[in-house]
Amino acid sequence: MVTEVIKTSELHKVDPVFGQMSFDNHEQIVFCNDKDTGLKAIIGIHNTVLGPALGGTRMWNYTSEWEALNDVLRLSRGMTYKSAITGLNLGGGKAVLIGDAKTQKTPELMLKFGEFVHSLGGKYITAEDVGMATSDMDLVRTVTPYVTGISESKGGAGNPSPITAYGVFMGMKAAAKYKFGSDILEDKVIYVQGIGNVGEALVENLSNEGAKVYVSDINQERLEEVRDKYSVNIYGGDNIYTEEMDIYAPCALGATINDFTINQLNTKIIAGAANNQLAEEQKHGKMLREKGIVYAPDFLINAGGIINVYAELENYDRKEIMRKTENIYNTTLEILKKADADNITTHQAAFNVAQARIDARKNEK
Ligand SMILES: NC(=O)c1ccc[n+]([C@@H]2O[C@H](COP(=O)([O-])OP(=O)(O)OC[C@H]3O[C@@H](n4cnc5c(N)ncnc54)[C@H](O)[C@@H]3O)[C@@H](O)[C@H]2O)c1
Numbered sequence: 005m006v007t008e009v010i011k012t013s014e015l016h017k018v019d020p021v022f023g024q025m026s027f028d029n030h031e032q033i034v035f036c037n038d039k040d041t042g043l044k045a046i047i048g049i050h051n052t053v054l055g056p057a058l059g060g061t062r063m064w065n066y067t068s069e070w071e072a073l074n075d076v077l078r079l080s081r082g083m084t085y086k087s088a089i090t091g092l093n094l095g096g097g098k099a100v101l102i103g104d105a106k107t108q109k110t111p112e113l114m115l116k117f118g119e120f121v122h123s124l125g126g127k128y129i130t131a132e133d134v135g136m137a138t139s140d141m142d143l144v145r146t147v148t149p150y151v152t153g154i155s156e157s158k159g160g161a162g163n164p165s166p167i168t169a170y171g172v173f174m175g176m177k178a179a180a181k182y183k184f185g186s187d188i189l190e191d192k193v194i195y196v197q198g199i200g201n202v203g204e205a206l207v208e209n210l211s212n213e214g215a216k217v218y219v220s221d222i223n224q225e226r227l228e229e230v231r232d233k234y235s236v237n238i239y240g241g242d243n244i245y246t247e248e249m250d251i252y253a254p255c256a257l258g259a260t261i262n263d264f265t266i267n268q269l270n271t272k273i274i275a276g277a278a279n280n281q282l283a284e285e286q287k288h289g290k291m292l293r294e295k296g297i298v299y300a301p302d303f304l305i306n307a308g309g310i311i312n313v314y315a316e317l318e319n320y321d322r323k324e325i326m327r328k329t330e331n332i333y334n335t336t337l338e339i340l341k342k343a344d345a346d347n348i349t350t351h352q353a354a355f356n357v358a359q360a361r362i363d364a365r366k367n368e369k
Contacts, residue, residue: 025074026077027077030048030080031057034124046072048076048079051081054095057095057128057129058317060098061100061140062075062100063100063108079098085355087314090310091361092311101135114140115144115146118143119147129151130152141155142160145158152313161312161313164309165202166205167309168277169202169277172206172305174336177189178337183298192215193218193248193250194215194249194250200221203221219239249272250272252273254281269297273298273300274292286351290349298350299349299351303354304335304339305336308329340353342357
């Protein structure tokens with residue numbers, strides 16, 4: 005497993021694509037360019053053994069092409085294991101568009117991107133990620149059927165974020181059951197870092213259960229809005245990691261669990277929505293284990309969103325979406341126990357189960 009967060013200045017020191025540290029035997033990497041619309045995109049297809057590679061499109065103002073490539077390699081790989089552990093017949097893929105979504109995203113650019121997705125004949129299916137809205141996917145849908153996450157009015161499953169949050173809530177409860185002997189979160193001190201689409205919905209679930217919720221975000225307006233809506237506390241300090249808490253829920257960016265923060269963390273459980281939370285999977289997974297912090301693997305508990313978009317492909321209904329998402333509780337509990345039994349990190353335990361499913365399908369073929 006090779007998914008370290010690498011300094012941009014280091015990336016160019018190795019071979020351009022297959023030599024990148026985040027390259028993990030990806031099946032296909034497609035570079036897309038269109039002069040007229042200014043489109044510069046990379047589609048990463050990590051693995052299609054279980055099915056077509058499904059994963060969102062992220063638009064981000066990357067500081068270099070190396071950074072964009074590294075991101076798409078890491079994210080597409082993560083999708084492979086997320087779908088595998090969730091029992092979905094999907095492979096892992098992701099796309100990144102290089103540019104500022106606020107100023108450079110145009111309908112023409114999105115349509116051109118859709119044409120590139122279409123040219124892959126269904127091997128890659130897109131959806132929304134950071135910098136994308138449901139309306140963008142609706143636009144892409146006009147040039148290709150290989151897109152999910154479209155509006156409910158157009159036959160899609162709508163916004164996946166509340167379902168993702170519900171899955172995280174289930175995973176968090178399972179971790180509490182494992183660590184505290186009860187999955188009731190009432191009075192538990194929980195810090196939610198990042199109260200965007202998923203973070204807010206998670207706060208709603210937690211405050212309904214009577215948890216003592218603290219929220220942090222770089223957006224002050226959002227903090228006040230969420231505080232007033234759910235009667236939660238705004239974290240007023242300057243280093244969330246040193247605060248004493250029961251549960252830390254990273255719901256903003258990846259790699260917040262790293263050499264620097266692990267030594268400071270004063271929590272019993274980590275369970276959140278962000279992708280790629282561990283800066284280095286093996287090293288930081290082990291460090292958490294040694295500190296006795298229960299880590300609910302990100303790709304396992306944040307799978308609600310992919311369950312939601314998968315419904316568009318398989319035509320299953322809301323009830324089935326909720327059933328599959330609720331099952332994240334059982335899977336998380338099993339993985340935490342398995343990690344103990346096998347004396348490995350929880351991340352490794354989840355990864356092994358996902359990899360075994362992929363290997364079994366490959367052997368069948
Ligand atoms: N939306 C989904 O269904 C889904 C599914 C799986 C995983 N995820 C992951 O969950 C995370 C959140 O997704 P989202 O859709 O809510 O995104 P979002 O963009 O709606 O919200 C992110 C929030 O984090 C805040 N933020 C950014 N940097 C921060 C920092 N340093 N400290 C505190 N807050 C900060 C932003 O201001 C924003 O409010 C992302 O990592 C995403 O990849 C989302």
